[in-house]
Amino acid sequence: MTTSQLSASTACAPKRSLDDALALLIEIGFAGLELLAFEGARHSQGDLPGKWLHDATADDLDALREKLSAFSFVTTHAPFIETPLFATNPGICAETRRQIEGCIRGTAASGGTMTAVHANAKPFCSLEETWGEMVTTFRELAAVGASHGVRVCVETMYPPTVEQFAQLVHEVAHPYFGACLDVGHVAWTVPNELRGTADGVRLYNDNLEALCRMLGPKLFHTHLHDVRQHDWRDHRLCGTGCLDYPRFMGTLTEIGYDGPLTLELEEPEVERALRSGKAYLEGLVGIADSRSQIEVPGASSDQARGRVVDSFTYG
DSSP: OOGGGEEEEGGGSOSSOHHHHHHHHHHHTOSEEEEESOOSOEETTEEOOOOOOTTOOHHHHHHHHHHHTTSSEEEEEOOOTTOOSSOSOHHHHHHHHHHHHHHHHHHHHTTOOEEEEOOOOOTTOOHHHHHHHHHHHHHHHHHHHHHHTOEEEEETTSSSSHHHHHHHHHHHOOTTEEEEEETTGGGGGSOGGGTTSHHHHHHHHHHHHHHHHHHGGGEEEEEEOEEETTTTEEEEOTTSSSOOHHHHHHHHHHTTOOSOEEEOOOOSSHHHHHHHHHHHHHHHHHHHHHTOOOOOTTOOHHHHTTOOOSOOOOO
């Protein structure tokens, strides 16, 4: 892996216009960008900059492409809030498909090559009852992606277990379909009673490695952040939580991962978090490349594991 894979989502820069968010990420020096392909969303730090792509005009997309040309690569996050792909109401399903397919076309028109989508549990239905519909739907979306040169990546969240998620990705069996591994979402594979415990942390990191290896070449994309142990809160600054990043990055190197390494943070000190996260990942990419995971004699356990050891605070 190389630092040219480092990217950041516009979700990292709340309370800013899209233009201001892009300017910040360019100034910090991220090679890539993930654009939220929707508007009106917010997280704990404020409203999130994004752009509806599915209804954008050709002129709007041309202008956006020019703005995004400052980045070496662009990915998008398709709409997922209030837009379930799998629902008992066919009108809702149709509108979600319209928005996601439009996002795929808009991604291509704005210079992007990949979009992240979410699966969801269909109300009143078991996973087994919905399985065939999910496989067919993602195959069809991948075909749309292939016609526009855009890979479609389902994000970790649902199906809920590591094994089920990997099985879905492989069963779709389309060259333009793969996985977006959101590292924080894998924390939810840990049972409730173990979350926040040492055993839970071990299981979380084991599951993360196992999922990387199960996905192998079908792992197209990553969303990177950390999980705070005591309350199991994700989207923290990388290196400040319980995710074993040196182990994770080493695993990515071993499986030959060459996709985006995209920060997806929810921190109050926006610019500092972005700079710290980028520097931390740059250091780990170097460690992973050299495959040097040697403990430093006399170093603290945090330092030996490559954690961010400073006074950074977060909410």
